[in-house]
Amino acid sequence: MKTGKCPHCGSDEVYLSDDPLQGLFAIKTDMGDLFSVRGYLCLSCRAVQFEVLTESAVLFGKPKQLQTEVPLSTNWQKINKA
Numbered sequence: 001m002k003t004g005k006c007p008h009c010g011s012d013e014v015y016l017s018d019d020p021l022q023g024l025f026a027i028k029t030d031m032g033d034l035f036s037v038r039g040y041l042c043l044s045c046r047a048v049q050f051e052v053l054t055e056s057a058v059l060f061g062k063p064k065q066l067q068t069e070v071p072l073s074t075n076w077q078k079i080n081k082a
């Protein structure tokens with residue numbers, strides 16, 4: 001999707017939005033960090049793909065990093081292969 005080609009149907013009718021759900025959907029940690037998503041939409045087969053941004057949304061101060069905050073949060077559990 002990122003390259004502009006749909007991996008499901010092969011179409012190049014792929015659109016990108018930096019606010020696909022108008023702020024209604026974000027990845028959250030239990031520390032209150034919010035990581036916005038961008039969305040890719042294929043107009044040919046209507047597949048949607050979301051990509052989480054690496055830095056948290058902030059009004060003030062420094063953004064937090066997705067890579068460090070998610071492992072620290074209890075509402076996200078790493079899936080361990082048996």
Ligand SMILES: [Zn+2]
Binds near residue numbers: 006009010043045047
């Ligand atoms: Zn498609």
